[in-house]
Amino acid sequence: ALRDNRIELIRASWHELSISISNVTLTDEGQYTCSLFTMPVKTSKAFLTVLGVPEKPQIFGFTKPVMEGDKMTLTCKTSGSKPAASVRWFKNDKEVKNVVNDQKEDTNGKTFTVTSTMDFQVDRFDDGAALSCRVYHESFNHTPQIAMQVLEVHYTPSVKIIPSNIIPQERQDLTLTCESKGKPVPEPVLWTKDGGELPDPDRMVVNGRILTISVLNKTDNGTYRCEATNAIGQSSADYNLFVH
Known part of the structure; x- marks a missing residue:
């Protein structure tokens, strides 16, 4: 008969004999036999399968x-x-397919260690993406265990110039807005004209990322460049002004 402090007799009658096993371990797996000591002895057998619950996953x-x-x-x-x-x-809520999975038997000879490796090349659109490793097992009742990491991607600025008027005309004002995106956040932008400093600081005023040219005339024609710099690198965009 079974003798173990974790095994408790919970019901005993002429018709039924019930036991409970607390703190189940892998060693409890096996064949259990109930015997009725008649002549001849009658028995009933059942095999108990114990699931090994996976440890919480870790990302390396x-x-x-x-x-x-x-x-x-x-x-x-x-x-x-x-x-x-x-x-x-x-990645976010989309499954990544190009992974390599491997499993090895643990030293106890009963459970397994499972590893999954993912290779990918990072781009700026991955900034803020949540990478999650999800472990599925029948002991979890369809709710996986999850390990998660959030990507922080550093990248050179991207620059774009947006004019306030598509067809600039004489005596009008023109505003050029320099949109720069990068991580870390780019430093204040630098405006130049035709490779040099802005020639008329009285009419050409820079406020942050915005260049305003007042009372346009044909001498303002030329190539205006906006440069943005962060710790990763530098980028620029050009705007060719032709005053009508």
């Missing part, structure tokens, strides 16, 4: 911040599953 190889264009190799690992757990990667 993550760095923050990461530079645009860098290649990242991330590994997700979970141990102690029986049968072996299933591991899947997601």
Whole structure:
């Protein structure tokens, strides 16, 4: 008969004999036999399968911040599953398919360690993306365990000039807005005309990212450049002004 402090007899009658097992471990797996001592003895057998619950997954190889264009190799690992757990990667809520999965038997000879490796090249649109490793197992009742990391991507500025008027005319005012996006946030922009300083500071006023040219005339014709710089690099955009 079973003798274990975790095993308790909860009902005993002529018709039924019931036991409970607390703090179930993998060693409790096996065949259990109930015997009725008649002549001859009658028995009934059942095999108890114990699931190994996977440990909370961990992500290795993550760095923050990461530079645009860098290649990242991330590994997700979970141990102690029986049968072996299933591991899947997601970027935001979209599953990533190009992954390599591997499983190895743990030293106890009963459970498994599962690893999943994902390679990808980072671009600026990945900034703020949530990378999650999700572990699925029948012991979780369809709710996976999740490990998550949020990407912080640093990249050179992108620059665009937006004019206030598509067809600039004499004696009008013109506003040129320099839109610059980058991470870290770009420093204040630099405006130039034809490769040099702005020639008429009385009429050409810079306020932050905005260049305002008052009372246009034909001498204002030329190429205006906006340059934006951050710790990663520098970018620029040109606007060719032709005063009608």
